[in-house]
Amino acid sequence: MLRDEITMVLKLYDLAGADDERRFSPYCWRIKMALRHKGLDVEEIPWRFVEKETIANSAQKHVPVLVDGDQMIADSWEIARYLEVTYPNLNPLFGGAIALGETLFIKFWCEQTLHPILIRLLVVDIFQHLHPKDKAYFRESREQSFGMTLEEFATPSEEAITTFTKALAPLRATLERQPYIGGTEPYFADYIVFGAFQWARGVSPIQLLMPDDPIYTWRDRLLNAFDGYARNALGYPV
Numbered sequence: 352m353l354r355d356e357i358t359m360v361l362k363l364y365d366l367a368g369a370d371d372e373r374r375f376s377p378y379c380w381r382i383k384m385a386l387r388h389k390g391l392d393v394e395e396i397p398w399r400f401v402e403k404e405t406i407a408n409s410a411q412k413h414v415p416v417l418v419d420g421d422q423m424i425a426d427s428w429e430i431a432r433y434l435e436v437t438y439p440n441l442n443p444l445f446g447g448a449i450a451l452g453e454t455l456f457i458k459f460w461c462e463q464t465l466h467p468i469l470i471r472l473l474v475v476d477i478f479q480h481l482h483p484k485d486k487a488y489f490r491e492s493r494e495q496s497f498g499m500t501l502e503e504f505a506t507p508s509e510e511a512i513t514t515f516t517k518a519l520a521p522l523r524a525t526l527e528r529q530p531y532i533g534g535t536e537p538y539f540a541d542y543i544v545f546g547a548f549q550w551a552r553g554v555s556p557i558q559l560l561m562p563d564d565p566i567y568t569w570r571d572r573l574l575n576a577f578d579g580y581a582r583n584a585l586g587y588p589v
């Protein structure tokens with residue numbers, strides 16, 4: 352259904368840490384920025400890893416999950432596409448089929464290149480900030496997938512920051528030439544990559560970016576967007 356008017360407040364299940372206000376999911380951040388980009392009001396409901404029954408109607412076990420009336424939509428990519436199709440008259444997140452296709456590349460670059468470096472850098476900080484009821488689940492599920500303990504999996508920060516800085520080279524070259532990934536205005540690709548930085552900022556005091564980096568300036572613009580929505584979120588001022 353196409354909607355011109357916002358008839359009800361949307362709800363978003365959003366991963367939280369021990370503190371209700373600590374929201375650190377990179378995938379949820381994409382959608383929280385996308386909702387503001389479209390000017391949609393949303394109630395962000397804190398959710399913990401073990402609260403699978405709350406989102407059972409979405410037929411999967413991950414957040415973000417968006418509730419729009421009687422619909423539950425899961426997966427950040429699907430939610431972004433849903434928002435674009437359902438609210439076509441609000442500020443576009445993609446701006447056309449070509450941008451949609453290219454954003455898919457950014458999504459996989461972020462998830463397959465940036466996230467694997469960051470998880471090794473952040474995993475211990477994430478664990479420390481989890482709600483007590485999530486700790487055993489997180490340790491068990493992640494240690495099973497990594498094939499080692501969280502502490503063994505974590506890489507020393509210096510080494511991982513250097514690897515991360517190098518991996519960001521294509522983004523840096525782009526942002527030396529234009530203010531956003533899409534050019535003059537932010538679009539969903541920007542929010543995908545920004546989500547990775549919000550993941551770090553939410554749990555870790557590690558400084559990933561130096562102020563003279565064009566990526567720092569880009570991130571600063573997005574931290575300030577929507578009346579400083581992301582900057583005001585609970586996290587480390589790095």
Ligand SMILES: N[C@@H](CCC(=O)N[C@@H](CS)C(=O)NCC(=O)O)C(=O)O
Pocket residue numbers: 366375376377378379400412413414415425426427428492
């Ligand atoms: N492909 C999904 C990934 C979502 C995802 O991995 N979410 C994490 C939080 S950052 C989650 O809910 N994990 C639940 C679990 O590990 O049990 C998306 O883009 O939304």
